[in-house]
Amino acid sequence: MTRDAFIKTLCRVFAEDYSEVYRRGIENGWLEQQDREFRSDLLNRRNAARIIHNYLLKEKNIPDLSDISEASELKDLYDCRVCVNHVAQVYLRGIMDSKPLSRDGKYIFFDHERIVTSDEAEVYLNKACQIVSRG
Amino acid sequence: MLSEGPSEINNKRLRYDAFSSEEPLFPGKKQRLPAMGWNSWNAFGSGNTEDLTKEMVHKIKELGLDSYGYSYVVLDDGCYRPVRVDDRLCPDPVKFPSGFKAMADFIHSEGLKFGMYNDIGDRLCSGAEVGIYKHEKIDCNDYINWDIDFIKVDNCYYMWDNATFSNKENARYSFAPNIKSVSIVGRTYNVLEDADITGPCAFVKGDYATFIGTFDGTAPDHSPVGERSSELVFDIEADEPGEYDLTVSYATGKEEGIGCWLQVGVDDEIYFDQMLPETESSESFKDSPAIKVKLVSGINKIRLMNHRRQENTLNSYSEIRKELENISDGRDIVFSICEWGKTQPQNWGHLVGDSWRILNDITFQVGSDGDHGTAAWESDYTTSITSQYNKAVIMDEFSGLDKGWNDPDMLVIGMDGIDENMCSSHMAMWCMMNSPLMLGLDLRRVEKGDWIYNLITNEDLIALDQDPLGIQAKRIYTTIPCSDPSLEYIRDNDRADVLVKPLSDGSIALAFFNLKQSDHDEPITVSVENITDSIGAKMGNSALSDLKNASSFDVKDLFSKSISRVDEKQFTVDHLDPCGCKVFKIIPVL
Missing domain, CATH: 2.60.120.260 (Galactose-binding domain-like)
Structure with a gap:
């Protein structure tokens, strides 16, 4: 799905007004200029993690987990320097899942570049919504 | 003729075989001490803005940090519009609506210096499609027009290696x-x-x-x-x-x-x-x-x-430096290499840069407006004070006034997750190791006289970092058995280290660091002979003679500021707090 479709889904799940969401999101710091400029581009998992994490942190005031060391079980966690914390927060909260790297499932990874499907977005965003509901 | 991949390297000075050359590659590369200032990344990540930067500038002035040497204000990743316009870099219209020249003018009007950020790849780490690759000339022209005094250049999306976000198959060029x-x-x-x-x-x-x-x-x-x-x-x-x-x-x-x-x-x-x-x-x-x-x-x-991993990266950084020097007409610009130690820049960084990062980031939990971010004392990866220290502490032979400085990343003082003892040792380590001192905290949390202020303005510690002799401390002892404490890479933090460095006034800085998160109660003694054996060759003859012949020493504690007279040729510390340190200036009394 595209970034724009993802943001539309986010607006629906969280009852956000879609009109001017880019302006509001950028001003409030949970969207970036790239989301507006590349809104028609397909959304990968690391950008989904960034948007979800920043939305929870900056729009819903859900504080970060301070210890993210357990996320280092994701073998590709440090492949993405600028999104380590985004990935760790959504992974450790159970919002986004890992993918098996080996057949026995012993090694797992986040798979930053894989494109998010509409069905997956529904799952991620509804889990995020549940976290907000629990407070 | 090459069919694909990186460019030919015709300049033999950029070849692996010439890395050890001491002849300058660029006439504009000056001998300078480690840079000091504030960088936006640890404090605000990609969320830094014009308003936040101005607030930091105001705080630097209010706290008088510039009088202690903190002069560079550096905009890190996240400040650009994510696409070029007419092939040119542009400021993010929401975060920096007044543009970079206005930002530079404001910073300069406050008596400070202005720094910016880019990347040798075709994108920045944040994903913005404005990396400097194939835009070296046009971008450097803009940087000069924006009056930069400092540039930090990252390594994401690099085409000729399997760097962060690069195609993993780029390793084909590197091996x-x-x-x-x-x-x-x-x-x-x-x-x-x-x-x-x-x-x-x-x-x-x-x-x-x-x-x-x-x-x-x-x-x-x-x-x-x-x-x-x-x-x-x-x-x-x-x-x-x-x-x-x-x-x-x-x-x-x-x-x-x-x-x-x-x-x-x-x-x-x-x-x-x-x-x-x-x-x-x-x-x-x-x-x-x-x-x-x-x-x-x-x-x-x-x-x-295949030495291309190092040669290609050096070549890419050189292209930027070359354009800056060609266009700038002698403007003094600090060139901060940030390829995270990937290509062993300690071997070649001195040819082109003023400092070079030695590892991946010291923290990935950077802050934002209202959130201080989180740092750690130790971790299995690079994301801690001790991870960076453990590598930098054995890299002293790579640094110097005529080379440049090992950069164990920006200071994390003021972030969450680390206590005052840890921050004190962190500051002392960075100063002993002649590291760049780039503050990485939201300065609005600092007030004159609080412990963060007192630490980052400890003039005695800063004087070690900025000592004109420009010699990084050498580790001369560690409590873990090893063959050579100055060279052995030790990652087990269940230990205490002793570092010494010669100073320009003939005195010696002597530091004891407890790396473990429990007390260190075994006395550690260092003799004058231990010191002269390890760093005597780096001291002037007069200073060395004074140290050897002194009958007693004035020993200044650089935290408590107390001065005591020691009448024997050895110095002992009986106790170190968890993650704590003792740092002394040893002045021979003749």
Whole structure:
């Protein structure tokens, strides 16, 4: 799905007004200029993690987990320097899942570049919504 | 002619064999002390804005931090519009609506210096499609027009290596293929019987050599000391001098350790430096096209290698520096290399930069407006104070006034997750190691007289970092048994270290660091002889003589500021707090 479709889904799940969401999101710091400029581009998992994490942190005031060391079980966690914390927060909260790297499932990874499907977005965003509901 | 991949390197000064040259590559590269200032990344990540930056500038002035040396204000990643407009860099219209020149003018009007950020790849780490690759001239022209005084250049999305966000298959440029044998002068020479492997990177697997290249230093796995690359070397005897055909039995790959790019040299002369045709797999060997080499009569050392990981990165940074110097007409710009230690920049960084990062980031939990971010004392990866220290502390021989500085990343003082003891040791470590002192906190949380203020304005510590002699401390003792504390890479933090550094006034800085998170109650004693044995060669004759001949010493505690007289030729610390330190200035009394 595209970034724009993802943001539309986010607006629906969280009852956000879609009109001017880019302006509001950028001003409030949970969207970036790239989301507006590349809104028609397909959304990968690391950008989904960034948007979800920043939305929870900056729009819903859900504080970060301070210890993210357990996320280092994701073998590709440090492949993405600028999104380590985004990935760790959504992974450790159970919002986004890992993918098996080996057949026995012993090694797992986040798979930053894989494109998010509409069905997956529904799952991620509804889990995020549940976290907000629990407070 | 190259069919694909990085450009030819015609300047021999950019070659691996010339890395140790002390002759400056750029006339504008000056001897300078480690940079001091504030960088936006640890405090605000990609969320830094014009308003936040101005608030930081106001706080620098209000706290008087500039009078302590903190002069550079650096906009890190996240400040640009994510696409070029008419091929030019533009400010993010929401975050920096007044533009970069206005930002520079404001910072300069406050008596401070202005720094910016870019990346040798085609994008920035944040994903913005404005990396400097193929835009060196136009971007440097804009940077000069924006009056920058400092530039930090990152390494994401780099085309010629498997850097962060780069295509993993770019490793094909960074490693030689697997090699089984070479044929020349009518004879075949096998790896197993006839070759020597230099350095620790390559090894023999079955009947071929693999991992011919350079260790990736981004993660904390490998020591930075010693040879970090490997070559495959054959001693070939020729009866007659002349040109000969060399063929190589090889198999290519596109992964860390197995590549497609081969360099062939005979002694110091390079004869081949390009991609080889791909093979079916990394174990399907075939013969290369004939490679012409010149041999002398007698023994010739034929070198099969790939130093392009280091050479390509140096070349990319050099392109930027060259344009800055061409355009700037002598403007004094600090050049901060940030390739995270990936290509062992301690070997080549001095040729082009004023400092070079030694590892991946010290924290990935950066802050934002209202959130201080989180740092750690220790971790298994690079994300802690001790991870960075453990590597930097054995890198003193790579730094100096005539070279530049090892950069163990920005200070994390003021972030969550670390206490005052940890921050004090962090500051003292960075000062002893002549590291750049770039504050990384939201300065609005600092008030004059609070513990953060007192720490970051500790003039005695800053004086160690900024001492005109410019000599990084040497570790002379550690409580963990080891063969050489100045060179051995130790990652077990269940220990205490002792560092010494000579100072320009003839005195000595002596620091004791407790790395473990519990008390250290075993006394540690260092003698004058220990000190002179380890750093005597770096001291002036007069200072060395004074230290040896002094009958007593004034010892100043650089935290408590107390001065005591020691009438014996040794110095002892009985106790160190968890993660704590003691730092002294030792002044000989004659």
